[in-house]
Amino acid sequence: MRGDLERVLFDQPAIHRRLDDIAAQISNDYRDCDLTVIAVLHGSLMFVADLLRRIPLPLKLECLSVASYHGKAQTSGEVIFKVAAASPSGGGQILLPDVAGRDVLILDDVLDSGHTLAAVREVLEKTKPRSIRVCVLLSKKKQRAREVVTDYMGFEIEDEFVVGYGLDFRERYRNLPYIGVLRKELLEQPGK
Numbered sequence: 001m002r003g004d005l006e007r008v009l010f011d012q013p014a015i016h017r018r019l020d021d022i023a024a025q026i027s028n029d030y031r032d033c034d035l036t037v038i039a040v041l042h043g044s045l046m047f048v049a050d051l052l053r054r055i056p057l058p059l060k061l062e063c064l065s066v067a068s069y070h071g072k073a074q075t076s077g078e079v080i081f082k083v084a085a086a087s088p089s090g091g092g093q094i095l096l097p098d099v100a101g102r103d104v105l106i107l108d109d110v111l112d113s114g115h116t117l118a119a120v121r122e123v124l125e126k127t128k129p130r131s132i133r134v135c136v137l138l139s140k141k142k143q144r145a146r147e148v149v150t151d152y153m154g155f156e157i158e159d160e161f162v163v164g165y166g167l168d169f170r171e172r173y174r175n176l177p178y179i180g181v182l183r184k185e186l187l188e189q190p191g192k
């Protein structure tokens with residue numbers, strides 16, 4: 001898999017050092033709060049696992065499954081939440097965590113166009129939490145389709161397609177222990 005990368009951006013020690021800093025900030029800011037962390041799956045899996053083990057607070061963890069890429073390297077703009085149950089009318093219902101009155105911290109792997117986090121934030125706001133903040137491991141320097149304020153951020157990166165440490169291309173590379181830029185020609189190959 002290493003051969004599929006143009007270059008490595010952040011190795012494991014660099015990621016872990018940055019997580020130490022973010023975890024210290026979060027632990028300080030959420031002292032005496034009713035913290036619920038919402039992990040946006042699947043991309044945030046490694047990030048959430050490593051970050052939360054550095055936060056010694058009595059928090060709750062909930063997960064939301066969301067997709068917007070549908071196997072491409074560009075977002076479709078359409079954010080699909082995993083449907084928990086079909087309603088009698090045939091439509092689906094998103095199973096939302098009960099965060100009413102709680103302090104919510106949304107964790108995602110990367111902020112790109114902004115569609116995903118804007119949609120997740122909107123949906124969670126309807127459930128009346130006490131506060132909502134956003135924490136991302138990576139933020140791409142670019143003009144966004146939807147503006148999203150990030151309260152905590154690991155690294156700012158150029159507008160390039162990256163994989164590893166939870167981030168995928170067509171569901172591969174998530175298990176790389178570091179983050180790197182995928183070779184451009186692989187992005188252009190027809191999907192399998």
Ligand code: IMP
Pocket residue numbers: 040043068069075108109110111112113114115116117160161162163167168169
């Ligand atoms: P957005 O909705 O365009 O902001 O994209 C958010 C989601 O798209 C992230 O949670 C990722 O799952 C995925 N994504 C965006 N950029 C990348 C990338 O460079 N590599 C892998 N996944 C990405």
Ligand code: MG
Pocket residue numbers: 043069167168
């Ligand atoms: Mg993805």
